[in-house]
Amino acid sequence: MTASLTVFDHLTLHGLVADLPSGWLHRLAACGMPVVWPAGTRLLREGAPADHLWLVRDGLVRLDFHVPGGEMPIELIGADGVVGWSCLVPPFRSTVGAFVVAECHTIELRAGALRGLISEDPMFGLEFTTRMLAVAQQRLNAARRRIAAFYPPP
Numbered sequence: 264m265t266a267s268l269t270v271f272d273h274l275t276l277h278g279l280v281a282d283l284p285s286g287w288l289h290r291l292a293a294c295g296m297p298v299v300w301p302a303g304t305r306l307l308r309e310g311a312p313a314d315h316l317w318l319v320r321d322g323l324v325r326l327d328f329h330v331p332g333g334e335m336p337i338e339l340i341g342a343d344g345v346v347g348w349s350c351l352v353p354p355f356r357s358t359v360g361a362f363v364v365a366e367c368h369t370i371e372l373r374a375g376a377l378r379g380l381i382s383e384d385p386m387f388g389l390e391f392t393t394r395m396l397a398v399a400q401q402r403l404n405a406a407r408r409r410i411a412a413f414y415p416p417p
Contacts (some may be wrong), residue, residue, distance in 0.1 A: 270295050273370050277318045278343035279394055287387050294376035300367040306346060307361040313350035314374045319343065322367025327360045334360055338405060345398050350374035351381075 271292040274280050280291065300306065306317065309329050321342045327334040337359065340346055349357050355374065381388035
């Protein structure tokens with residue numbers, strides 16, 4: 264069923280952008296394409312160039328960072344999640360790694376086109392970056408809760 268949906272259609276179903284005006288969604292759709300990632304795929308490596316942002320439709324992506332001996336898992340991203348927002352922040356390098364745990368259906372947005380759209384339309388840019396800041400805030404709060412769980416209250 265979803266194979267016949269357009270990128271625009273998929274965007275209207277994703278929690279991050281579904282309520283944006285239709286004109287903005289059409290312009291955003293022009294920046295992307297649907298991509299299916301099989302389990303076991305590494306989407307991002309920490310420190311590598313960040314040139315895509317993925318809106319996760321379903322599946323599961325593990326965010327991690329490199330430590331001696333391997334990758335340390337830090338968070339799981341599922342449906343309606345966002346992966347790769349480092350592509351919006353200079354120097355456009357991934358701050359974490361991302362590994363597909365369960366087959367993942369995404370809308371892959373090209374970073375250059377997305378950054379162009381943000382700079383061309385200040386109203387869209389403000390709205391989109393505000394939403395990305397909300398994602399960042401949620402991730403920081405989740406990290407803070409995980410860290411706090413390791414330490415007893417004073």
